[in-house]
Amino acid sequence: MRNRLWRVAAGLAIVVGVGLFALVAAAREDGAGLAIETWAVGSDGTPVEVEGQAAELLGRFGGPGLDALRGVSLMKSVGTNGVFRIATTSGKSCAAVGQFEAGRVTQLGIVQCPIDPSFPSAERPALDLSVITIAKGAPRGITRVQGLAADGVVSIGLVDATGAIAAEVPTAGNAYLLEDVPPGIVGLVALDKAGTAVPIQGSQT
Amino acid sequence: MRYRVAIGTTVVALIIAPVSAAATWSWGFNYLGNSSSNGNCMAPAVAVPGAVCSGWNYWNSNYMDKRGGGYVYLGWQKDAYTSGFIGVSGVTQVATVPSTVGLGGYLKSAAEYVSGAASYLQTQAYS
Numbered sequence: 001m002r003n004r005l006w007r008v009a010a011g012l013a014i015v016v017g018v019g020l021f022a023l024v025a026a027a028r029e030d031g032a033g034l035a036i037e038t039w040a041v042g043s044d045g046t047p048v049e050v051e052g053q054a055a056e057l058l059g060r061f062g063g064p065g066l067d068a069l070r071g072v073s074l075m076k077s078v079g080t081n082g083v084f085r086i087a088t089t090s091g092k093s094c095a096a097v098g099q100f101e102a103g104r105v106t107q108l109g110i111v112q113c114p115i116d117p118s119f120p121s122a123e124r125p126a127l128d129l130s131v132i133t134i135a136k137g138a139p140r141g142i143t144r145v146q147g148l149a150a151d152g153v154v155s156i157g158l159v160d161a162t163g164a165i166a167a168e169v170p171t172a173g174n175a176y177l178l179e180d181v182p183p184g185i186v187g188l189v190a191l192d193k194a195g196t197a198v199p200i201q202g203s204q205t
Numbered sequence: 206m207r208y209r210v211a212i213g214t215t216v217v218a219l220i221i222a223p224v225s226a227a228a229t230w231s232w233g234f235n236y237l238g239n240s241s242s243n244g245n246c247m248a249p250a251v252a253v254p255g256a257v258c259s260g261w262n263y264w265n266s267n268y269m270d271k272r273g274g275g276y277v278y279l280g281w282q283k284d285a286y287t288s289g290f291i292g293v294s295g296v297t298q299v300a301t302v303p304s305t306v307g308l309g310g311y312l313k314s315a316a317e318y319v320s321g322a323a324s325y326l327q328t329q330a331y332s
Binding site: 053057060061063065066097098107108109110111112113114115116117123124128129130131132133134135136137143201202203204205 | 250265266268270276278280286287288289290291292293294295296297298299300301302304305306307319320
């Protein structure tokens with residue numbers, strides 16, 4: 001009788017344990033694991049003008065759920081390469097990367113305007129525009145890390161094939177940019193000040 | 206007679222100009238899932254099936270209006286072994302330029318299913 005009770009108790013413990021693990025995993029997967037109470041982007045950046053190819057590319061964006069694009073702000077730069085935030089009349093944020101000179105964006109290379117989940121939010125703590133490349137004889141890997149991060153995301157973790165965080169890119173002014181990524185990076189995570197990590201949507205190779 | 210030739214030349218130029226100015230490729234709105242294919246993508250750099258690609262061209266940019274579904278790549282294919290993408294999920298609008306993913310020249314625009322539910326989307330390429 002006692003053996004049977006032990007078996008039932010052990011079975012229940014396993015079921016509860018598996019359930020708790022699934023709940024924690026699900027919470028971490030949707031970003032709820034980060035210790036961030038209010039989802040916001042505190043940095044204003046520097047307003048910039050948009051012209052030429054950049055204006056033409058932005059002209060394709062808008063419509064239901066997004067409405068019209070408003071101002072463009074430079075959030076981070078390395079030389080003439082910049083990470084930009086684009087405000088919309090819906091209140092949602094877009095992100096872009098490209099070249100700028102003398103306060104003018106002349107060329108945009110990637111633009112993304114997420115509608116659902118929007119940025120910033122628990123489901124999208126970072127609006128990632130990182131580049132994934134495939135070359136002959138090499139596995140898929142992330143070769144450029146860039147994007148916008150919510151307040152409270154202190155760094156972006158570069159995840160290798162073993163699942164370990166091989167390096168971190170600090171965020172500054174709600175943006176991050178790393179042009180020389182070490183080889184073998186296959187994913188990205190957003191990290192808060194407590195070191196909690198959640199996967200960044202769109203960064204899995 | 207000289208005026209007629211001039212007018213005729215102008216009319217021909219006006220007819221040809223919009224065609225030669227910019228080419229556009231478009232796919233969708235349709236579902237992009239693990240069995241989707243339009244027969245244009247080159248494996249192994251891009252999944253076949255599981256992806257749709259434009260024809261070859263000197264494209265300048267592409268665009269995707271994704272109305273739902275899982276995780277997909279949008280980017281470019283240079284040959285069967287060379288591609289560059291960014292990954293997107295959820296409902297989103299996104300555009301890329303070949304040089305930003307490290308590619309250039311004669312390319313195919315590529316949209317590839319990665320995981321999750323099939324995505325309802327439209328994708329375009331511009332030259």
